[in-house]
Amino acid sequence: MEQTASCRERSTATERFHCLTDAYRCCLVGSRPSQSAADVASAIFCGLCEPVPGENRECAPAEHGHESSMDVTCIGVSLVEKMTTCLMSQSQPAEVTVYCADILRVLFQDMDLMSQLVHLFQTQDQIISHLTAKCVSTCVVYHLHQSGTVSPVWQQKCVQAFHGSLPGTELDACLWSLTEVLKRFLKAAHQEILGKLLAAFDSSLSALCSKFLPEDREEVTQTLVDFTSSRLWGTTFCLLLDLLEALTASSLICGTGLRSQRLTHIHSSALMTTISFCSEYFVKKRALLLLKRAVLQKAGEDWALGEALSTGLKSEHCSPDMNMLAQTVLTAVLANWLQSVQVESASFFGGTRHIQSDEGQKADCVMLRAVSLLLLKSMEVHIQTAGRTAGVDSAVEVYVYLQSLWGFLRRCSVRLTEVTHLCCWVSLLFGEQDDDMMEAAKALLSIFLHHRRCSVGLDDFAVSEAACTSGCNPHCLFLFLLQSVSFDHSILLDFLISTETCFLEYFVRYLKYLRGDWQGFTAACERVSVSDCRFSLQESLTCSRGGDMSALTYKSESDRDEFSSCVQPTGVIPPEEGTGSVSGLRLVEYDSSDESDPEHMEISEDEPGVSVCEKNKSSALDVKQETSEPPIFTRQKQYDSPDSAGSLSEPNSTLERRAEGPSLPVLQSKQTSWTNMAPRSGQVTIGTSARAVLCLSELREVVTRLHTKKLFPYNPTSLLKLLAQVQNCSQQPHLSQFNK
Numbered sequence: 001m002e003q004t005a006s007c008r009e010r011s012t013a014t015e016r017f018h019c020l021t022d023a024y025r026c027c028l029v030g031s032r033p034s035q036s037a038a039d040v041a042s043a044i045f046c047g048l049c050e051p052v053p054g055e056n057r058e059c060a061p062a063e064h065g066h067e068s069s070m071d072v073t074c075i076g077v078s079l080v081e082k083m084t085t086c087l088m089s090q091s092q093p094a095e096v097t098v099y100c101a102d103i104l105r106v107l108f109q110d111m112d113l114m115s116q117l118v119h120l121f122q123t124q125d126q127i128i129s130h131l132t133a134k135c136v137s138t139c140v141v142y143h144l145h146q147s148g149t150v151s152p153v154w155q156q157k158c159v160q161a162f163h164g165s166l167p168g169t170e171l172d173a174c175l176w177s178l179t180e181v182l183k184r185f186l187k188a189a190h191q192e193i194l195g196k197l198l199a200a201f202d203s204s205l206s207a208l209c210s211k212f213l214p215e216d217r218e219e220v221t222q223t224l225v226d227f228t229s230s231r232l233w234g235t236t237f238c239l240l241l242d243l244l245e246a247l248t249a250s251s252l253i254c255g256t257g258l259r260s261q262r263l264t265h266i267h268s269s270a271l272m273t274t275i276s277f278c279s280e281y282f283v284k285k286r287a288l289l290l291l292k293r294a295v296l297q298k299a300g301e302d303w304a305l306g307e308a309l310s311t312g313l314k315s316e317h318c319s320p321d322m323n324m325l326a327q328t329v330l331t332a333v334l335a336n337w338l339q340s341v342q343v344e345s346a347s348f349f350g351g352t353r354h355i356q357s358d359e360g361q362k363a364d365c366v367m368l369r370a371v372s373l374l375l376l377k378s379m380e381v382h383i384q385t386a387g388r389t390a391g392v393d394s395a396v397e398v399y400v401y402l403q404s405l406w407g408f409l410r411r412c413s414v415r416l417t418e419v420t421h422l423c424c425w426v427s428l429l430f431g432e433q434d435d436d437m438m439e440a441a442k443a444l445l446s447i448f449l450h451h452r453r454c455s456v457g458l459d460d461f462a463v464s465e466a467a468c469t470s471g472c473n474p475h476c477l478f479l480f481l482l483q484s485v486s487f488d489h490s491i492l493l494d495f496l497i498s499t500e501t502c503f504l505e506y507f508v509r510y511l512k513y514l515r516g517d518w519q520g521f522t523a524a525c526e527r528v529s530v531s532d533c534r535f536s537l538q539e540s541l542t543c544s545r546g547g548d549m550s551a552l553t554y555k556s557e558s559d560r561d562e563f564s565s566c567v568q569p570t571g572v573i574p575p576e577e578g579t580g581s582v583s584g585l586r587l588v589e590y591d592s593s594d595e596s597d598p599e600h601m602e603i604s605e606d607e608p609g610v611s612v613c614e615k616n617k618s619s620a621l622d623v624k625q626e627t628s629e630p631p632i633f634t635r636q637k638q639y640d641s642p643d644s645a646g647s648l649s650e651p652n653s654t655l656e657r658r659a660e661g662p663s664l665p666v667l668q669s670k671q672t673s674w675t676n677m678a679p680r681s682g683q684v685t686i687g688t689s690a691r692a693v694l695c696l697s698e699l700r701e702v703v704t705r706l707h708t709k710k711l712f713p714y715n716p717t718s719l720l721k722l723l724a725q726v727q728n729c730s731q732q733p734h735l736s737q738f739n740k
Contacts, residue, residue, distance in 0.1 A: 013072050016043040020075045027082050027100070030092050037102035044080060044103075045111045047072035048120070073128055077117070080107065081135040084142050114139065118157040121173035133173040137180040144185075144193055150200045162204040167236035175239040182246040186304045191254040198250060198258050205247070205260040212240055213270035220273040234280045241286050245293065249300030251318065264294045265321035268328045276340035284342075285367060292370040295325055295377040296439060319385070326381035329374055333401055338408040343367045363412040368429060369436050375405055376443035383450045398451055402470045421527060422471030427480040435501045441481065442506040444472040449513070464520050468527065475517070475524030478510055479692060483528075487691045489698040496703070497713055504719075511722040518729040525689040693730040696723055 023040050026033040033040065047069070083100040086092045092100070107113040117139075120132040140151050158174040165171040178201065185194050214220055244264045251261040264271070271291055275284040293299045343363045379401055406422070409429070426444070430437035448467050455463050467473040485491040495503035514521055700723035706712040707720070 013069055016047050017072050017075060019043045020047065020079050024075060024079045024082060027086060030096055032095050032099050037099055038106060041103045041106040044076040044107060045113060047076040048116050070128065074131055077131045077135045081138045084138045088142055088145065114151060114153040118154055121157065122170040124169060126169055129169045129173045133177040137177045140181050141184050150197060155200050158201065159204040162208040167233045172236055172239055175243050179243045179246050182250060183303055186246065186249055186253060186300060189253055194250055194254045195256050198256060198260055202258045202260045205263065209263045209267050212237065213267040215270060217273050220270045221277050224274065224278055234283050237283050238286050241290050245290055245299045248294055249304055252297065262321050264290060265325045268325045272328065272332050272337060276337065281344050288367065288370045292374050295374055322381050323385045326378040329378035330382060330401065333375060333404050338404055341371060343412045365429065365432065368409065368412060369433065371408065372405060372429065373436055373439060375401060376440055380443040380446045383446055398447055399470050402472065421468065423468060423473050423476035424480050425471050426477055427484045431484055438501040438503045438506055441477050442502055444477060445474045445506065445509055448472045448474050460517060460520055464523065473524060474510055474513060475521045476528055479524060479528045479688065482692055482695055487695045489695045489702065492699050493702055508719060508722065511726055515722065515725045515729055522689055529688045697727055700724065700727065
């Protein structure tokens with residue numbers, strides 16, 4: 001108190017504000033302030049010791065020409081964070097670095113600034129509380145880098161808040177601060193420091209989750225009732241979910257086996273209860289996305305380095321925890337958990353879209369995809385762990401879960417009731433997200449193979465028919481995937497090279513199955529070609545104004561003459577006026593690479609300058625024209641403009657596909673009648689099979705060329721062998737029975 005009083009005597013708030021402002025500007029430009037390090041440190045400390053107004057900021061207004069104590073506090077906290085960041089980055093001149101180090105030494109060693117900073121966590125002013133949390137997090141990270149130890153003052157404050165605080169600014173600041181510190185070390189993959197940090201909070205975090213996410217279902221419901229009376233409960237709970245994701249991600253980098261790293265899996269039942277009974281939609285959505293990332297083992301993918309997460313050492317508890325989560329999900333589904341999951345209307349940055357009386361419900365596709373993937377991946381995990389044991393699982397039980405999922409999707413207005421071929425649902429629902437679509441396809445492939453092993457006494461045709469009735473025939477799913485990319489092998493090449501999806505794993509597993517079941521593939525081509533998976537283009541464009549794909553209207557039997565093949569919700573852009581070709585989307589332009597040799601990428605000498613991808617695309621178009629197929633659509637990247645909504649009524653209107661990522665492939669088609677172009681059923685079947693085989697053949701050729709030039713990122717020898725075997729199957733179908 002005496003030190004605070006002396007600070008007030010030495011300078012006024014205005015003088016301190018100008019001193020700190022000048023020092024902050026100097027830090028920005030990399031120059032040394034004119035004030036001494038001791039004067040700046042004193043101004044910072046005195047500003048933080050000033051009483052801070054509560055929620056009513058009018059209680060301490062700034063006089064004319066003077067700054068309030070809140071202004072001084074904010075600039076002081078920001079200056080401490082800025083100086084600490086400069087020291088960690090070593091981006092400032094030597095004299096500035098020494099100057100900042102002197103100020104921080106005086107503040108933290110002589111004045112014990114950390115105690116004053118964590119005291120500001122409990123202020124009712126959310127701006128000051130959050131700025132202080134950012135500052136403290138940066139200082140804690142710097143202290144850990146310098147000494148390798150956790151700040152005892154910060155640790156004590158957080159542990160105290162985790163054990164006893166109710167939802168509010170203090171607990172929010174502690175949750176956010178710990179999450180931020182964890183994220184920084186997760187990005188840098190510092191296993192040793194992460195281990196120390198997690199060990200310091202292991203017991204307190206377990207206590208915190210036991211309070212917010214009790215194991216008993218009735219206790220969870222009562223907790224939701226008690227906490228929702230607090231105005232800040234939703235914010236606090238979402239911050240807890242962010243912390244749980246960081247803790248789950250830490251288990252993928254440093255497998256210490258601490259209980260805090262397993263909290264998401266341990267409390268998965270409470271999280272699912274929260275999804276069912278929480279009154280706040282944004283809270284249940286965040287909880288569902290956390291469970292989805294946990295079951296996909298992609299926690300932290302939005303902010304952590306993918307390489308760090310993928311190469312980390314997994315804990316010995318990883319497999320049991322995944323099995324625990326899967327069993328929790330499957331048990332809840334059998335107990336009608338899906339019936340309690342409410343999906344609201346699709347939303348956008350302006351809020352929830354108003355539904356007109358003549359429109360159906362436009363469901364939130366993010367929620368639908370999350371629920372679907374959570375169930376599918378849980379089934380896959382269950383099959384991989386316990387499903388191989390005799391008597392544990394059966395084909396009938398597998399399809400019970402799938403039928404529950406179809407019922408949920410139908411209830412949420414995903415119109416699958418008029419679709420005669422359920423295998424198209426993956427392309428319809430997941431077409432906006434490539435990574436989720438590949439995960440769903442891989443999970444369904446595992447489910448199908450498990451069902452095939454369990455179906456003793458049934459031939460392959462009966463197994464495939466049963467799979468089609470439940471939407472998991474791998475041949476149909478792959479064909480719909482090819483249709484969704486317009487049979488463009490260059491897009492498959494992008495998938496093979498990209499690390500953002502599990503396409504390589506899925507593709508290899510499917511090719512191994514395909515080489516042993518070519519007859520099933522040809523039968524699937526027939527089913528896909530004559531299926532009812534087609535929708536009205538005009539109505540699909542209408543539903544795109546809401547930003548989702550949930551209200552697709554499918555053509556009836558009488559409309560089959562108008563549309564001869566399935567139009568998938570994937571991107572196309574028609575050629576510009578006066579042009580005769582369509583360029584497709586590629587993640588990498590291989591023919592423009594500095595390391596590549598364009599002339600070696602050509603197919604023939606008669607068309608110099610044409611890359612493999614472009615030449616093969618021309619070949620695909622030639623095959624298309626010879627078989628009288630409808631125009632082949634290709635994908636291209638496009639970004640929305642402010643007036644894009646108005647262009648939807650134009651003939652060449654577009655359909656936004658990707659609502660969760662930067663890439664926006666779109667669907668477009670000239671509204672012309674295909675009545676005269678519709679081929680007979682047999683011709684369509686041949687066309688579908690031929691286009692699929694041609695796509696795989698072109699993919700094999702371009703991968704071979706890239707591998708020969710040492711431009712492919714990994715060794716594709718096994719993949720090329722599989723593609724060659726599949727190509728042989730297509731040429732000699734009667735000799736295509738490999739060992740399954």
